[in-house]
Amino acid sequence: MIESLEKMLARGVDNPLLRFGLGKGYLDQGDAAKAAEHLRRCVEQDPKYSAAWKLLGKALEAESDFAAARAAWTEGLAAAQAHGDKQAEKEMTVFLKRLDKRA
Numbered sequence: 001m002i003e004s005l006e007k008m009l010a011r012g013v014d015n016p017l018l019r020f021g022l023g024k025g026y027l028d029q030g031d032a033a034k035a036a037e038h039l040r041r042c043v044e045q046d047p048k049y050s051a052a053w054k055l056l057g058k059a060l061e062a063e064s065d066f067a068a069a070r071a072a073w074t075e076g077l078a079a080a081q082a083h084g085d086k087q088a089e090k091e092m093t094v095f096l097k098r099l100d101k102r103a
Helices: 002-010 016-028 032-045 050-062 066-082 086-102
Strands: none
Touching (some): 002 016, 016 032, 050 066, 050 086
16 A cells, blocks of 8 residues: 555645654654655645544654654544544544553
């Protein structure tokens, strides 16, 4: 899947859904740095994409960048609340609480 998405990107196709797919694919493969790169581009293109904020936070957390993960989840929480995305809102609230317990 990642190969075909990378080919699309190389051909000049670039949109939030493509970046989300790449970010999720790389995160699933354990490449948090590459995932974060694509997910950052995704939320730059569509700041309301709460699922992308959620995964961006997970990628950053996997890289032990807890401050950046907190920032991503905080942004994502606001996006989710603004658009009624209750599931993403609940998940990111839990992630933030878990991060608070680590500190």
